[in-house]
Amino acid sequence: MKSILKSIVLVKFFFILSITVNAQARLTIENNSQRSMTVKVMQGNGGRGSLHQTTTIGAYRSETVYFSESGNYFTKTKAVLKGKDPVYRKGQPFKVTNDATGYSIMRLTFSIKESSLPQATGGKSISKTEFDEN
Numbered sequence: 750m751k752s753i754l755k756s757i758v759l760v761k762f763f764f765i766l767s768i769t770v771n772a773q774a775r776l777t778i779e780n781n782s783q784r785s786m787t788v789k790v791m792q793g794n795g796g797r798g799s800l801h802q803t804t805t806i807g808a809y810r811s812e813t814v815y816f817s818e819s820g821n822y823f824t825k826t827k828a829v830l831k832g833k834d835p836v837y838r839k840g841q842p843f844k845v846t847n848d849a850t851g852y853s854i855m856r857l858t859f860s861i862k863e864s865s866l867p868q869a870t871g872g873k874s875i876s877k878t879e880f881d882e883n
Contacts, residue, residue, distance in 0.1 A: 773815050773816070773817065773847065773852060774815065774816040774817075774819075774845050774846060774847035774852040774853040774854070775813050775814065775815050775816065775852075775853075775854055775855070776790070776813065776814045776816070776822075776845075776853075776855045776856070776857060777811055777812070777813045777855070777856045777857070778804070778806060778811060778812055778813070778814065778824075778856075778857050778858075778859070779811040779856065779857070779858040779859065780806040780807065780808060780809060780810055780811065780859050781809065781858055781859060781860040782808060782809075782828060782859060782860055782861040782863075783808045783809070783830060783861075783863065784808060784828040784829055784830040784833075784836070784861055785805065785806070785807055785808060785828070785829055785830070786805070786806045786826055786827065786828045786829075786859060787803065787804075787805050787806075787826070787827045787829075788803070788804050788805075788806060788812075788824055788825070788826050788859075789802075789803050789824065789825040789826075789880070789883075790802045790803075790804070790814050790822055790823075790824055791822060791823050791824065791825060791883075792820055792821070792822050793821060793822070793823065793842075794821050794823075794842055795821075795823045795839070795841070795842040797882070798822075798823060799883070800883040801814070801816070801822060802814050816845045816847050816853070817847060818845075818847055819844075819845055819846050819847050819848050820844075820845055821842050821843070821844055821845075822842065822843055822844075822845055823839065823840050823841065823842045823843065824838075824839070824840035824857065824872075825837075825838070825839050825840075825875065825879070825880050826838045826839075826840070826859060826872075826880075827877075827880050828859070828861055828867075828869070830863070833863075833867065834867075835877070836861060836867050836869050836874075837874065837875045837876060837877055837879070837880045838859075838869055838871070838872040838873065838874060838875060839872050839873055839875045839879070840857070840871060840872040841871070841872060843855065859871070
């Protein structure tokens with residue numbers, strides 16, 4: 750009887766754990782360009798922030814960033830292509846919810862139209878120095 754009760758408790762524990770792990774705020778970042786991108790997800794309101802995570806995304810690929818806590822975040826991106834100058838951008842701030850009320854599921858798409866002066870969509874241009882700051 751004790752072993753059955755123990756098994757039931759363990760099954761419930763792992764079930765609750767699996768729900769908790771799957772129910773997490775996340776941001777899927779899509780790279781719709783031929784450039785390789787390094788994306789820094791920063792926690793803060795868009796000024797100076799603290800680094801949450803850095804991810805590298807290949808051309809025409811995507812990556813997902815997970816959040817364990819609610820807060821305000823923004824991105825800083827460096828997009829590189831051999832033979833071209835890097836493009837540095839800072840994205841608009843966004844709010845992440847990850848608490849008892851629910852969790853955020855977001856998607857962010859980066860696009861750069863290549864020309865003599867590459868044209869990136871969204872956010873604003875920043876310097877290499879600002880990108881390098883954490």
